[in-house]
Amino acid sequence: MSHPIVHFEIISTDPDRLQEFYSTVFDWSFQNRFVSADSAGINGNLDAGEEEEQRLTLYAAVDDVEAALQRAEAAGGERIMGPHTVAPGELVVGRFRDPLGNLIGVAGEK
Numbered sequence: 001m002s003h004p005i006v007h008f009e010i011i012s013t014d015p016d017r018l019q020e021f022y023s024t025v026f027d028w029s030f031q032n033r034f035v036s037a038d039s040a041g042i043n044g045n046l047d048a049g050e051e052e053e054q055r056l057t058l059y060a061a062v063d064d065v066e067a068a069l070q071r072a073e074a075a076g077g078e079r080i081m082g083p084h085t086v087a088p089g090e091l092v093v094g095r096f097r098d099p100l101g102n103l104i105g106v107a108g109e110k
Contacts (some may be wrong), residue, residue: 008035008044010056012100015046022046024075025068026060059105065094068106072096072102077104085110 011016015033022028027037035044049055062068065083073079073096080103081095093107 008042008056008058010044010102011015011039012046012047012054012102013048013049014100015048018046018098018100018102021075021077024079025071027063045109054100054102057061057105062106062108065092065106065108068095069096069110070108072104075099082106 002070010018019030020035022035023030030046030080033046060068069079076099077096080095080097083092083105084094085092089110091107092110093105095103097103
């Protein structure tokens with residue numbers, strides 16, 4: 001990919017609530033609402049916005065799509081789709097809405 005994603009942003013009316021949610025679901029750590037990236041990830045942040053500004057769809061790499069969807073549900077999210085095999089033997093995806101309605105994807109190998 002000539003232009004890889006290098007940053008993500010989640011705009012929300014309640015970024016503190018989402019910080020707790022994503023810490024629970026993905027074990028992400030935050031500093032001043034910025035996601036602490038490691039060598040396997042990208043930088044990102046949570047930011048406040050007006051209600052109509054709640055937005056983002058991203059896919060996070062996970063080892064087990066079903067387990068990630070279950071963690072999202074247990075933390076207050078809503079499963080929307082998955083696990084669904086996109087490329088037989090290669091890629092499995094799922095989607096959920098976080099507690100404030102943002103659509104988030106998870107992707108892993110089969």
